[in-house]
Amino acid sequence: MNNLPKMFEAFDDARRKGFVEVKKLKEDGKKVVGIYCAYSPSELIMAAGAVPIGLCGTSEESIPAAEKHLPRNLCPLIKSSYGFAITDTCPYFYFSDLLVGETTCDGKKKMYEYLGEIKPMHVMQLPQTNKGEHSFNLWKEEIRVLKDRLEKEFDVEITEEKLKEAIKSKNEERQILKEFYELGKLCPPPITGTEMFQVLYGSGFKLDKEAQKQYIRDIIEEVKKNIESNQQKVSKDTPRILITGCPIGGASEKVIKLIEENGGVVVCYENCSGAKPNDRLVDETIDPIDALTDKYLNIPCSVMSPNDERIDLLSRLIDEYKIDGVVEVILQACHTYSVESYRIKKFTNQEKNIPYLNIETDYSQSDIGQLKTRIAAFIEML
Template identity: 55%
Template sequence: MANQPLAYFDDLRERNVLEIKKLKDQGKKVVGTYCAFTPKELIIAAGAIPVSLCGTRQEPIPEAEKILPRNLCPLIKSSFGFAITGSCPYFYFADLLIAETTCDGKIKMYELLREYKPMHILNLPPTSLGEDAFAYWYNEILKAKERLEREFAVEITTAKLQEAIRLVNEERRALLEFHRLNRHDPAPLSGLDLLKVLWAKGFTPDIAAGTAVIRQVTLAVKEQMARGVSAAPPGSPRILLTGCPVGLGSEKVIKLVEAGGGVVVCLESCSGIKALEPLVDEEGDPLQAIAAKYLQVPCPCLTPNRGRLELLERLIKEYRVDGVIDLTWQACHTYNIESYSIKKLVQEKAGLPFLPIETDYSTSDLQQLKVRIDAFLEMIK
């Protein structure tokens, strides 16, 4: 597609560094997060700015490997590398880190990160099912609220929480509307277009202003659709990408799919649509509503993880998918083991081609991946 509507997002992460520095100089606090389980609403209600610190680039990994094992998930190594090299301005500006017990690698990495920044750990229950799991998680949300209040000498009131919920829900609604443009065939957006806009939500200090831009961009894309503009020709294989989160810098699989003549019409991972649904209930007790929403993130770290299968089954139909690629980062055992269940769903229930990929952030396997992805797309065609 003609990419003018999305030009705003091209260097947004870099531009927002300057905005956050300005806000820090005015006394604003910054909270770094590492996962979709951390409630942005709590941070906003505390008067702070939430920023994502998940590393999605290869560059800092060699320094991280001087401390961490080489055969570890690249997301963990990249995140740690950015922290210890001082090359991430968002980490530099962070006054507090909130981290989650999603996997063993992250948990142990957080122990090392404590040497660099104050940290609060959100301990996830092993399952999202049942009253005991919810009561445990609600208590973790309450402890995070109390830590934010102590750390920043503020009171997080019910009114502040309700306002933060409305604000973040509006952002989710805007992002969902943007992502759902690709239900149309031919798809108006490439996978890189989707990623560029969805990834920006982790680095936007003014959420209301960012939401307004997303709505403007969505309107502009709709106008292009009315003129027949699309991201790929009609008949291009429509691919759903599931699995580990992808960010700018680790998008090589998306690029290879689209260079090979396919189009990634849906990003299911927690850097995509997974974390946007459902909205937080805007009625009743806000802390209860926040806890309920975030415990529904269908992550493989929770067992059983039926929510991911249900979400994938629905997305395959809604986005008229021709094939599914399941991306697992090296050494991410939870996603790798769950790939078996995803394969059964895709091949046996949906009757679609399925391609599992295990890789890292490096370019060493680009040619091998290109051969596999090209063959996958050719099979669909």
Template identity: 60%
Template sequence: MNMPKNFETFAEARRNGFIKVKNAKDEGKKIVGTFCTFTPWEVIYAAGAIPISVCGMSDETTEDAEQHLPKNLCPLIKSSYGFAITDKCPYIYFSDMLVGETTCDGKKKMYELLGQKKNMHVMQLPQNSQDKTSLELWKAEIIKLKERLEKDFGVEITEEKIKEAIRIRNNERELLKEFYSLSKLNPPALWGYDLHKVIDGSNFSMDKALQAEQFTEMIKDLKEKYARGESPVNKDAKRILITGCPSGGVLDKVIKTIEECGGVVVCLENCTGIKEKYKLVREDIDPIDALAEKYLSVPCSVMSPNTGRLEFLDQLIDEYTVDGVVDITLQACHTYAVESFSVKEFVNKEKGKPYLNIETNYSPSDVGQIKTRIEAFIEMM
């Protein structure tokens, strides 16, 4: 099957964006690097700046990072820090500001070190999304970010600019959800590996109006191909949902392996996938209130309690007709590691589906072991 229109644009967006981010800097644009889905990109857009995801997704700079950080730390944190201190990530190198949130202990301590080298703003994330006081605290943190952007970049962020950014981002989320929904089909309209690449690539698209046009055209093309009976996926492929830690750094050894072993990833519940995009920002209330409400509701494992994750999994397992769940835990990610017990209990007992937990890092050393476990998991179905 030929790839849909504009697929390569998004599949290669991270790499191709290196030149674009330099050109944007040369044109006087401000670049803001972000680490997590809790950062409200709408406020950055309202400042006239370009937000870019800067999480590390390989072990290329792990040894560099381990000169400052402990070896038994999350690979995502070590990778992100390593790329920052070695100037090997153009997005971090060209960033005028980095924004992080205190999602976990490892990240917030890493930010202290990174703040000695880069212009760093840290948002203090409350970790009870169901509490009104937490909502007010998070609203205050968003206001602090707004004020910091105004001060550092010499701009005024008006309410109307935030509202316009909310409209643009909501439109982007709606298109991504429509693209995502093509995996609800049986068989899906595309492989999960390709789905992942496109979703990830959307984080590196700097022209959102052009992105919307390209996404609309790609969705139309995929639907037309599917209507003609063109799908790359075998109808008998086992439908897998991915949950847990961000999967960008383990894309090949987990998601690609699943699809080489008779499965197809139809849904990515994690923050690499649909988690942040599913809920829109309300447009009928004060925009800062709306942003605080939306972003604090992201069901990350750092939240306590985190009932939203199981509720979301319940919904997605049914919507995407899932045959099994693979839970990715990055080494030393304690919050997701602890939650894996509750997720397994829920998936096995409440949904009656098989569950597999994969604890890994960015090293290729466990590729063979993971493949053996995935083969057995899919054969079991």
């Protein structure tokens, strides 16, 4: 019997169940560190004996409360994150002992000032370029400062041995996630983009990482069994879509659904839910602080200038996943991705010779009709 639907649902339900898990962790005396971005070095938090957990911020329900303090023409991710904090409706935020953020954009770093009035807040000063020794040393020092803060906050010592163990464990998690999402390279893909996203997004809310790793291994094995028995969900002629751009999840999953309801299939996520944070592992053969510095400084986000690494990653993914079209999702008022979209379109159209669609949206459902029309036309063209 095909067990995959229930297995995918388990990840889809992970956020709600995670609320119960994080409460139990606190009752057991564990420390929790809330994080907002892929630039947060989770290994340091793990080496401090604490649990890193992504905080709520992909829903429109908390935005009206946030707009009492924040401007309306601000990125919905920032407003949603802040709204959940001030309304105390995110259990992960409620149970966090410390918050860690980075100066990825102006909106976030100013919002963090307000969060610091609610919870202990540590902000890492992210260099705006990953080129050269100067930026490397700046980010290395920020990682050391975070290490000191964690040790002081939780009265622990982060030894080199603990850090190496955390790096090894996190690399294993990345490697298993990579093995899972690389199923999208197969033609036809053995799972839909919606199912792939259920696991990628839901894995951030599974706090027992050893159990998570095994569960994903089980899914991979089940998928392989379905391939062997010729159980195909997707036609080999279905247009293969890569999603790039801003982080998606929660309300912005509407884009995935519209692509797949209108004849396409998402086989690859380049953004923060997929390849961007997981493609590159931390080097386990060098000094752990140097290794973390190199790994996290080279995440190819649009906040970096220039952002050549994103082009390199996209180029490789387009080839490896046999992509027919690229859809870039940009949250309203996200200036770095909005500005960089011209470069991505030019690269996709001219160098890779495939179609590109730019979608600017927010967390509301008011643009569903417009998005459906545009996405349907794009896929029909493919």
